[in-house]
Every structure is written in C-alpha cells, then in structure tokens.
Amino acid sequence: MKSRIFYTKPSITELEVRYATDAAANGWGDKCYEYIYRFEGLFKQHLGVKYAIATSSCTGALHMGMAALGIGPGDEVIMADTNWIATASPVVNLGAKPIFVDILPDSWCIDPEKAEAAITPNTKAIVAVHLYGNLCDMDRLLAIGKKYSIPVIEDAAEAIGSVYYGKRAGSMGKFGSFSFHGSKTITTGEGGMFVTNDADLFERVLTLSNHGRARGQTKQFWPDLIGFKYKMSNLQAAIGCAQMERIDKLISRKNEIMSIYRHHLTVLPGINLNPETEGIINGAWMPTVVFKAETGITREKLQVVFAEENVDSRVFFWPLSQLPMFQPRLLNKNAYSIPSRALNLPSYHDISNDELTRVIRILKNVMFYD
Numbered sequence: 001m002k003s004r005i006f007y008t009k010p011s012i013t014e015l016e017v018r019y020a021t022d023a024a025a026n027g028w029g030d031k032c033y034e035y036i037y038r039f040e041g042l043f044k045q046h047l048g049v050k051y052a053i054a055t056s057s058c059t060g061a062l063h064m065g066m067a068a069l070g071i072g073p074g075d076e077v078i079m080a081d082t083n084w085i086a087t088a089s090p091v092v093n094l095g096a097k098p099i100f101v102d103i104l105p106d107s108w109c110i111d112p113e114k115a116e117a118a119i120t121p122n123t124k125a126i127v128a129v130h131l132y133g134n135l136c137d138m139d140r141l142l143a144i145g146k147k148y149s150i151p152v153i154e155d156a157a158e159a160i161g162s163v164y165y166g167k168r169a170g171s172m173g174k175f176g177s178f179s180f181h182g183s184k185t186i187t188t189g190e191g192g193m194f195v196t197n198d199a200d201l202f203e204r205v206l207t208l209s210n211h212g213r214a215r216g217q218t219k220q221f222w223p224d225l226i227g228f229k230y231k232m233s234n235l236q237a238a239i240g241c242a243q244m245e246r247i248d249k250l251i252s253r254k255n256e257i258m259s260i261y262r263h264h265l266t267v268l269p270g271i272n273l274n275p276e277t278e279g280i281i282n283g284a285w286m287p288t289v290v291f292k293a294e295t296g297i298t299r300e301k302l303q304v305v306f307a308e309e310n311v312d313s314r315v316f317f318w319p320l321s322q323l324p325m326f327q328p329r330l331l332n333k334n335a336y337s338i339p340s341r342a343l344n345l346p347s348y349h350d351i352s353n354d355e356l357t358r359v360i361r362i363l364k365n366v367m368f369y370d
Contacts, residue, residue, distance in 0.1 A: 001310055002309060002310045002358075003310065004310045004311075004312070005310065005311040005312060005346050005351070005355050005358065005359065006312050006346060006348055007312035007313065007314045007344060007345070007346045007347070007348070008182075008183040008286075008314075008346070008347065008348045009182070009183075009348045009350075010182050010183075010184075010187040010348075010349075011246075011250060011253075011348070011349035011350060012239075013242070013246070015242040015245065015246070016238075016239045016242040016243065018242075019035070019238040019239065019241055019242045020235055020238045020239050020242075022238065023035050023234050023235045023237075023238035024235060027234040027235070027238065031234075032234050033234060034234065035234045035235075035237035035238040035240075035241055036054050036231075036232060036233075036234055036237040038237070038241050039054055039188075039232075039237040039238075039240040039241050039244065040052040040053065040054050040193075040237075042240075042241060042244040042245075043178075043193055043195070043240075043244060044195060046168075046244065046247060047168050047170060047171050047176075047195055048167070048168060048171055049170075049171050049176075049195045049196065049197055050196070050197045050199070050202075051195065051196050051197070051198075051199070051202035052193055052194065052195045053193065053194040053195075053202070053205055053206060053209055054191065054192075054193055054231070054232035054236075054237055054240070055191065055192040055193060055194055055209065055230045055231065055232055056190065056191060056192065056229075056230045056231060056232055057086075057179065057181075057190060057191065057192045057230070058086060058155070058157040058177045058178055058179035058181075058192035058193075059086040059089065059090060059192070060192055060228065060230030061177035061178070061192045061193060061194035061230070062086070062087065062090045062153070062155065062177045063090035063093065063094070063228065063230070064194060064205045064208045064209055064228055064230060065153065065174075065175045065177065065194055065196075065201070065205055066090050066091065066094055066096075066125065066153070067094060067208060067228075068201055068204035068205045068208060069124065069125060069151060069174070069201070070124070071091070071094050071096050071124045071125060072094050072095050072096060073094075073095035073096065074095075074096070074122060075094075075095075075096040075097070075122055075123075075124040076096065076097050076098075076099050076120060076122045076123045076124065077091045077096055077097070077098055077099065077123075077124060077125045077126070077127060078098075078099045078101060078110075078115050078118050078119070078123060078125070078126045078127070079091075079098055079099070079100065079101070079110065079126070079127040079129065080100070080101060080102075080103050080109060080110035080111075080127075080129055080131070080335070081100035081101060081102060081103065081319045081320055081321050081329060081332040081335035081336075082103045082108060082131060082316075082317050082319060082320075082334075082335045082338070082339070083129050083131075083155075083317060083320055084157075084317055085320065085323070086157070087127055087129055087155050088320055088326075092325075096124065097122075098320070098326075099118050099123075100319070100320055100321045100326070100329050100332065100335075101114035101115050101117075101118050101332065102114050102331070102332035102333060102334050102335050103131075103332070103334045103335050103338070104137075104334070105334050105338070106272070106275050107131075107134045107135070107136070107137075107275055108131050108132070108134055108288075108290075108334075108338060109128070109129065109130065109131050109134055109135065109136040109137070110126075110127075110128060110129065110136055110141070111334075112136075112137050112140035112141050112144060115141065115144060116144045119144075119148055119150065123148070123150055124150070124151075125150060125151050125152070125153050125174075126141060126144065126145060126150055126151075126152050126153070127152075127153045127154075127155055128141050128152055128153065128154050128155065128173060129155040129157075129158075130154065130155070130156050130158060130159035130162055130169045130170075131158060131317075132158055132274055132285055132286040132287075132288050132344070133158055133159050133161065133162050133254075133274060133282050133283040133284050133285040133286060134159075134162075134274050134275060134282060135159065135162050135164050135169060135280055135282070136154075138152075138154075138164050138167075138172050138173075139165075142172065142173070151173070151174035152172075152173040152174060153173050153174055153175060153176075153177075154169065154170045154171075154172060154173040154175070154176040154177070155176075155177055156169040156170030156176050156177065156178050157177065157178060157179035157181075157184070157192075158179070158184070158283075158285045158286060159283050159285065160178060160184065160185045160186060160247075160251065160283055160285065161185055161251035161254060161255070161281070161283030161284065161285070162280075162281060162282055162283035162285075163280065163281040163283075164279075164280055165279045165280070169283065170195055171195065171197075174196065174198065174201065175194060175195060175196040175198070175201060175205075176194075176195045176196070177192060177193070177194055177195075178192055178193040178195070179191075179192050180192060180193070180236075180240060180243075184285065185250055185251060185254055185283065185285050186240070186243040186244065186247055186250055187239070187240075187243060188232065188236040188237065188239050188240040188243070189236055189239065190236070191232050191236050191237075191240065192230075192232075194209075203215065207224065207225065207227060208225075208227040208228050209227065209228060209229075209230055209231055210227060210231065211223050211227045211228070211229060212224055212225040212226050212227030213227070250349060251283060251284075253349045254283065254284040254285060254347065254349070255282075255283075255284045257284065257287065257347045257351065257356065258273075258274065258282070258284035258287050258347070260353070260356050260360075261273060261287045261345060261356070261360070264360045264364075265289065265360065265363060268363075268364065268367055269367075270291055270292040270294065270295040270297075270367065271289055271290070271291060271292075271363075271367070272289070272290045272291075272292070273287060273288065273289060273290075274286075274287060274288055284347070285347075286314075286344045286345075286347060287344070287345045287347050288316065288342060288343070288344050288345065289342060289343055289345060289363065290316070290338055290341060290342040291341040291342070292341075293337070293341060295341075295367070297341060297366060297367070298340060298341055299315055299316070299339065299340050299341060299342060299343060301366070302343045302366065303315070303343070305362060305365075305366055306343070306362065309358065309362050311346060311358065311359060311362065312346060313343055313344070314343070314344040315339065315342075315343065315344070316338060316339040316342035316343065316344065317339060318339055319332060319335040319336050319339070321335075322336070345359055346359055
C-alpha cells in the first residue's frame, strides 16, 4: 500500500518541545502566566492590534466576545450558511438566533448583499468568517455595519497569514477570534485568541474570561458577575510562543504549497481554487478545489478516489442550515451547491513535493481518465 498522506498535521520542532518542557518544569506559582502573557504580546504585535486574550478555543473567544456585546435572547446574528458549527453555537448558547445567508461563488465567504438584506430590528451583529484563508469583502461589510450601527465580528480561525489591503485578518472588526487547533497554521494543540482595539470591550471580555472577576477587584475569590472559564494554559501558550517565533516561515510554507497547487491545477478546465485578488494575500490555510457543475465530478467520487490512493480527504463544510437543529434555507444556492463538488487538499507544512505530486496526479486522473 502507498504511504498515507495526511490532510493536515502541525509543524513541531525542538523549540516547541523546549518551551513546553520549561513551562512544565518551571511555569508554576508566580510564573504560571509568563508564557500566556508573552504569547498574547507576540500575537497582538503580529496582528497589529491593541489587545489580545489567549483562550481555550476560538469558539470560546466568540462566545465571550458576543456575550460582552450583550447578544442574548431575541437577538439575531447574521453569518454565512457555509461555516463550521463553532461560529453558530455561541449564538445559540446565548439564546440568540443565527441567520444564515448565502456565500459568494468565488470567495465562498458571506455575500454582503444578502447580509444587508437579512438585517432586521433584531440584528445585533454580522459575523465575517474568512473561510479556508479566503477573505470576506471587509470594506463592504464594515460599511454595512456602520450604516446600521451593527458590529462586524471577524471569525479568523482559518485566516492566520491572510491580509486585506495591508490589514491582517481579524484586526478590522469589532473583535476578531482565532483558532490554534492542531490543524491550523500555528497551533497550541487546542486554543484560541480574542483580539480587539476596543478598550472597553477588552475589559469586559477579560473579566468574563476569569469567572467574572474584574481586573481591579481587590477581594480574593470575588467575582463581579457570572463569567466563563475559557483561559489558555501556560503549557499551551509555551508552544504558541515557539510557533510565533516561527510564524513567518510557517505562513510562507503554506503559501508555497498553495502556489504549487495553483501552478498545476488552475490550468485545468473546470477547476477553481482559493482566490487571491489584487491587494489581498490569502493565508493559504486550506487549499481547496471546487469543480464546476458541468464536469460531473462530485465530492463522493473524489473521496473514493483519494481513499483508494491512501490520501486523506476533507469535505467542504456542509450548509449549517442543512443540519437537523436548524431550518433549511434552500435559497442559499451557492452554499448548497459548492460543497457537493469540492474537497480540501492535503497541505501540512512538512508535506513533500513527491506527495504534492501524488495529490495533483489524482486530480488530473479524475479530470481526464475517470
């Protein structure tokens, strides 16, 4: 059997091991937050934002940020139908309602026109999810948010390394959230980050993140409100610090992999890959192929062929409105059509050129010989 090609895995070096070992051996007592504070500092410097809070997940960052904005029962939050459930679950857990709108056919991100059309008196936020490293039309979304006095939230879980006309993904909205899951461009195993330039919002989320204990509270074990426990551990942050010291190389390698796929696949008829238009840098987290409908190539066919070649495959996100806990929105034609003829491609940092060639050959064979 041919050797297995994973669709993703993290890049871990001796540096990560050394920092994690130091945190395990020494990061206790008055040193229990050292790597956390260092990681937050490195990340906000990279992103160009004023405030950052390391969290246990991107979902937790979204949950606290939305709670701090006062989102609750009776409210609506607009988002793309093409998303992972982690974007919608904080909305539901706060008692609010996610409103799913269609995606654009080229970027696979939220359609600003559909988002604006979905605004009601109950709308309390719009979530811009930068899917697979692709960037939302932030100029348009921010203009809509300003017009209706609605905050725009950036879910940049998949967009480390993506840049929108000089501004990094996650730095433009009311707040941004990031994921450091083991599949992401940088990892802490599990983990996330809340970022913002709003001082008041930062203080509210900081309080929420620590069981509701305000930073200036002098009484021990005295919470000022009901909060959460979404803090990152010092051990995780130690790995994150090592990753941040390597972040330029990690992003560069993801872009190299995307460039190889582009070079060999964009010349083929009937295939589209992650877009990268003028003024925008795609962070290339997850190279994705979308076959045009007329090719007749389906997700299921691709999965079978990849499995036969011992290559991992990862499906394009299902429409959230198709899940049993929500109501179908069949008018979201792109969100329902694209996943049925798309697949995410292997793209971990240490993938070899020979392995990339194998993946490319599979796709060419599907196009021309099956």
